[in-house]
Amino acid sequence: MTTTTITTVRVFDGAAMLEGSFDVTFTEQGIRAVTATTEEPIGSDTIIDGTGKTLLPGLIDTHVHFDSYADLGEFTRWGLTTVLDMGTHPKSLVDRMRDQTGLSDVRSSGSPASGPGSNQTTKGSFALSTVVSGPDDAPRFVADRVAEESDYIKIIIEDPARVGDVALGGDTIAAIVQAAHTVGLQAIAHASSTAAFHLGIDAGVDILTHVPLNGPITSEMAASMAVGNIRAIPTLIMMKGTASAVGLPDSGDGPGYHNASASVTAMAAAGLMIAVGTDANNAPFVPFRPALGESMHDELQLLVDAGLSPTEALRSATSTAAALFGLDDRGSVREGSRADLLLVTGDPTADITATRNIDHVWTAGIPAS
Ligand SMILES: [Zn+2]
Structure with missing residues (x-):
């Protein structure tokens, strides 16, 4: 199992853009934590700097x-x-x-x-x-x-x-x-x-x-x-x-x-x-x-x-x-959800074309090759 953390990232949680900046940690088994960004170093196999980026549900x-x-x-x-x-x-x-x-x-x-x-x-x-x-x-x-x-x-x-x-x-x-x-x-x-x-x-x-x-x-x-x-x-x-x-x-x-x-x-x-x-x-x-x-x-x-x-x-x-379609395990960025995630540069809630600026994609925590 691989743990990945995206730090200092904006989060669109499926309903709205959350206020502030977040660290989001996930594995192949799902999203483990969505927490406000802290100065504490995070222990994770992979750490990705999300500065200037937005994390959305896949x-x-x-x-x-x-x-x-x-x-x-x-x-x-x-x-x-x-x-x-x-x-x-x-x-x-x-x-x-x-x-x-x-x-x-x-x-x-x-x-x-x-x-x-x-x-x-x-x-x-x-x-x-x-x-x-x-x-x-x-x-x-x-x-x-x-x-x-x-x-x-x-x-x-x-x-x-x-x-x-x-x-x-x-x-x-x-x-x-x-x-x-x-x-x-x-x-x-x-x-x-x-x-x-x-x-x-x-x-x-x-x-x-x-x-x-x-x-x-x-x-x-x-x-x-x-x-x-x-x-x-x-x-x-x-x-x-x-x-x-x-x-x-x-x-x-x-x-x-x-x-x-x-x-x-x-x-x-x-x-x-x-x-x-x-x-x-x-x-x-x-x-x-x-x-x-x-x-x-x-x-x-x-x-x-x-x-x-x-x-x-x-x-x-x-x-x-x-x-x-009753897909209750996805469509959101929150603890427990399937780690289907899309990281883009910019803020698509301000400019919808930002969804095209694809940085990373994960399906069930696995990065797209
Ligand atoms: Zn058709």
């Missing part, structure tokens, strides 16, 4: 897709100590990357539920068995995911006005959510249009991921989400890249990225929990591929541009992300 990307150790290394290098896969087939590709010493910790949905003829099963690599044919088929789909030990259930909600029968119906979405809750799993739904958001809200999903480009989430819709305790993973970098790829503007009255940004503003005003997710991916059939790892830092910036304070954006990438 960042959590709650919406990624990946399929190789190299991908996982990219996440780690950019300060992401936990990544939540939202659909990779076969799931075994992700499962064999769990519990890798010194690399980001992994959770996975396995295959997402989609409708007959969906892109996921026709253009993507997902098995036809991941199509949910109707409400009666929902328990079978969820049982399949439980059998492959999925950590949560992912549902693709499409706009029926745009794709017709390919879209899962409202009753089928509600049945999948019900089946997920019966086995104690959360339902996370892809929704990138206002119609899809309405379907997800009505079905009582736990989390909606993406935000619409066709029109904004209104304050009324955000209020409905708050009543239903529905949380959000906006993936602004994905929406911005997609808007640009298909030639939509950034402003005006019509479809465009401004609707995505305005949606985040409305959801934040309604007090919804918002977690950072990027949709980083290597998929062949999507319009945009946010860079694995680096896009986390783009997303933080876009959340600040949408009106979150830097502190709120940092919570979204740490304590809020952990809370949304």
Whole structure:
């Protein structure tokens, strides 16, 4: 076991920047102490001078897709100590990357539920068995995911006005959510249009991921989400890249990225929990591929541009992300927490771009190589 101490460092503990200067000691088994800096010499195997630096919980990307150790290394290098896969087939590709010493910790949905003829099963690599044919088929789909030990259930909600029968119906979405809750799993739904958001809200999903480009989430819709305790993973970098790829503007009255940004503003005003997710991916059939790892830092910036304070954006990438997925052992810098840590130069609560000034990354106390 190795003991590491970072001395004279600012600490963002997952909720806020702590007042003063701290010495933080940790091992592979967790954070041992967070104490005000003293003149006393500290006995530790490794001592790192944190002067001018900020220590944060390792960042959590709650919406990624990946399929190789190299991908996982990219996440780690950019300060992401936990990544939540939202659909990779076969799931075994992700499962064999769990519990890798010194690399980001992994959770996975396995295959997402989609409708007959969906892109996921026709253009993507997902098995036809991941199509949910109707409400009666929902328990079978969820049982399949439980059998492959999925950590949560992912549902693709499409706009029926745009794709017709390919879209899962409202009753089928509600049945999948019900089946997920019966086995104690959360339902996370892809929704990138206002119609899809309405379907997800009505079905009582736990989390909606993406935000619409066709029109904004209104304050009324955000209020409905708050009543239903529905949380959000906006993936602004994905929406911005997609808007640009298909030639939509950034402003005006019509479809465009401004609707995505305005949606985040409305959801934040309604007090919804918002977690950072990027949709980083290597998929062949999507319009945009946010860079694995680096896009986390783009997303933080876009959340600040949408009106979150830097502190709120940092919570979204740490304590809020952990809370949304029941990852109680991480997302904070305090005694007893998992030693998932990110040391950066500067103060990201004053200037969010400082998260890019990466000095050190540790996953479960092991430094990233
Ligand atoms: Zn995705």
